[in-house]
Amino acid sequence: MNKYQYKVQGVDYDVEIVNVEGNIAQVNVNGIPFEVELKQPINPATMPHKPVVAAPRPQAAAPAPQPERQAKAEAPAGGTKVTAPLPGTITEVKVKVGDTVKDGDTVVVLEAMKMQNNIEAEGSGTVTAVLVNKGDTVMEGDALITIG
Numbered sequence: 001m002n003k004y005q006y007k008v009q010g011v012d013y014d015v016e017i018v019n020v021e022g023n024i025a026q027v028n029v030n031g032i033p034f035e036v037e038l039k040q041p042i043n044p045a046t047m048p049h050k051p052v053v054a055a056p057r058p059q060a061a062a063p064a065p066q067p068e069r070q071a072k073a074e075a076p077a078g079g080t081k082v083t084a085p086l087p088g089t090i091t092e093v094k095v096k097v098g099d100t101v102k103d104g105d106t107v108v109v110l111e112a113m114k115m116q117n118n119i120e121a122e123g124s125g126t127v128t129a130v131l132v133n134k135g136d137t138v139m140e141g142d143a144l145i146t147i148g
Contacts, residue, residue, distance in 0.1 A: 009113060011089060011137075030137050079128045079146035082121060084138045088112030093134055093145075099127045101147060108132065108144050123147055 006013045018026040023038040092109035095101060101121040108119040128148035132138060 032137065079148040080123050080125070081143040082107060082119060082145045082147065084110060084119070084140055084142045084144055085117070086110075086112050087139045088117070088137070090132045090134055090136045090138060090144075091116065093130060093132060095127045095130065095145060097127055097130055101125065101127060110138070110144075119144060121147055 002017045004015045004017075006015060014028075014030055016028040018028060018033075020026075020038075023041040025036045025038060027034050027036055088110040089112075090108060091111045093107075094109070095105075095107045101107060102124045103121055105121045106118040107121050107127070110117045110119055125147040127145055129146040131143050131145060138144065
């Protein structure tokens with residue numbers, strides 16, 4: 001629908017408003033979908049309307065596997081997830097799949113409100129999944145890595 005670029009406390013955000021129905025807006029922030037509740041519904045007559053047309057999807061070969069990152073959807077079963085304690089941007093990933101970590105080792109550095117936060121392993125083991133990359137924006141509670 002509409003695309004906007006914002007800078008909040010020095011962090012750039014690309015925001016796309018996908019759909020608005022009543023007081024619920026579907027938006028993409030840096031490519032991550034969110035559902036936002038508005039305090040007041042937007043009058044549809046004041047919103048510019050563009051018809052939604054699905055682009056044809058070309059049949060492409062399967063993407064090459066990424067050895068250091070798995071999909072964010074699910075961490076492997078049986079592992080301990082290390083999660084983001086607050087929203088921010090990943091500035092450094094200090095481990096890769098197969099690394100051995102001890103309880104308290106720094107595994108990820110997260111920037112939030114212009115502060116660098118060391119995210120530590122919450123147990124000892126082997127890193128079984130790295131679910132983020134440098135530059136990713138994460139929300140509180142998002143899984144960052146899995147330790148098996």
